[in-house]
Amino acid sequence: MRLLLDLGNTRLKWALMLQPDGWLAQGALDWQEGFEPALVSALTGLPKPEMIVAASVVDAAREAQVADVMSRLFANNPIWLRTPTSACGVRNAYAEPQRLGVDRFLAMVAAYADGYAPCVVAGAGTALTLDALTADGQHLGGLIAPGPQLMQRSLLDATARVRPERPGAVLELADNTADAVASGCWQAAAALIERFATRMAPTLGGLPTLILGGGDAAELQPLLTLPVQMTRDGVLRGLAVWANTQTVTPSPI
The missing domain is CATH 3.30.420.40 (ATPase, nucleotide binding domain)
Structure with missing residues (x-):
């Protein structure tokens, strides 16, 4: 079971994925005052994921805020996908691959x-x-x-x-x-x-x-x-495809 996080410009979308695919639960939250307690409330009670994978187009401060919530709720940190040169059959056209938005x-x-x-x-x-x-x-x-x-x-x-x-x-x-x-x-x-x-x-x-x-x-x-x-x-589904290529590592205690 994997928790997928899509940190977009307007909102954070999340989905709890059963393997190899299919959502057990999902939701979305706007970036606004009260975002963090709303995220905690939305995810509290979910089964603990084996892996948390995330894609982000937001700033480091918001990423850190989300990572802190993951650590507190699931004793696990997200694996952040940064745009690669190629993955899952898709080859990036950018000369500097990381400059293509991961979304x-x-x-x-x-x-x-x-x-x-x-x-x-x-x-x-x-x-x-x-x-x-x-x-x-x-x-x-x-x-x-x-x-x-x-x-x-x-x-x-x-x-x-x-x-x-x-x-x-x-x-x-x-x-x-x-x-x-x-x-x-x-x-x-x-x-x-x-x-x-x-x-x-x-x-x-x-x-x-x-x-x-x-x-x-x-x-x-x-x-x-x-x-x-x-x-x-589309971003969550692409993240699910990528997550299925990753090896699950034990969560830190």
Whole structure:
């Protein structure tokens, strides 16, 4: 039994994994005041995992906070996966492999393990990430842009007169500022995903499978005209694939 931890920009996701796969329990917690007691409460009473594996895109202070909770609850420390040159059939395109976000790498590991390559893996969250993966697991590279909600916040922070009085709806043509801001940002994200997928088609041997995950995936999917394979918990599922390649070591007493 293994405890998987995905420390993302917005929240921590966790899953208790039965071997070789399948969740016994899972949950998610936003990074906010009271996070630590909430994490303790969520995990208290779970069976003790043989191994704790974690992937993180947050700062060292948050990692240390989570590690301290693991030590207190389970007398075990997380094994932190830092982005490798290659693992689980996926080969990293970055010249400095560790600079590729581990969340992006693990999402590709999950897609490859599920048999979707060649594919484009899109993650729609705080950031919008796009990665191209060949049939034999070679990562070709990708793009990063603000996610649609971050686009909206950035626009409001940088302008004096764009001040919607309500959340906007996503429309083809907006006749008010609230709808215009929401529509422009969400449609920009959808357009970038489709442009990337279609531009990658010749290199990937035809229109690739488009994998879409992340917190804003459900809202983005209806805006896309390309066929989409929706996915949930791509980082955790990729982490599970990687964890199954690791040897369990006894927990410290």
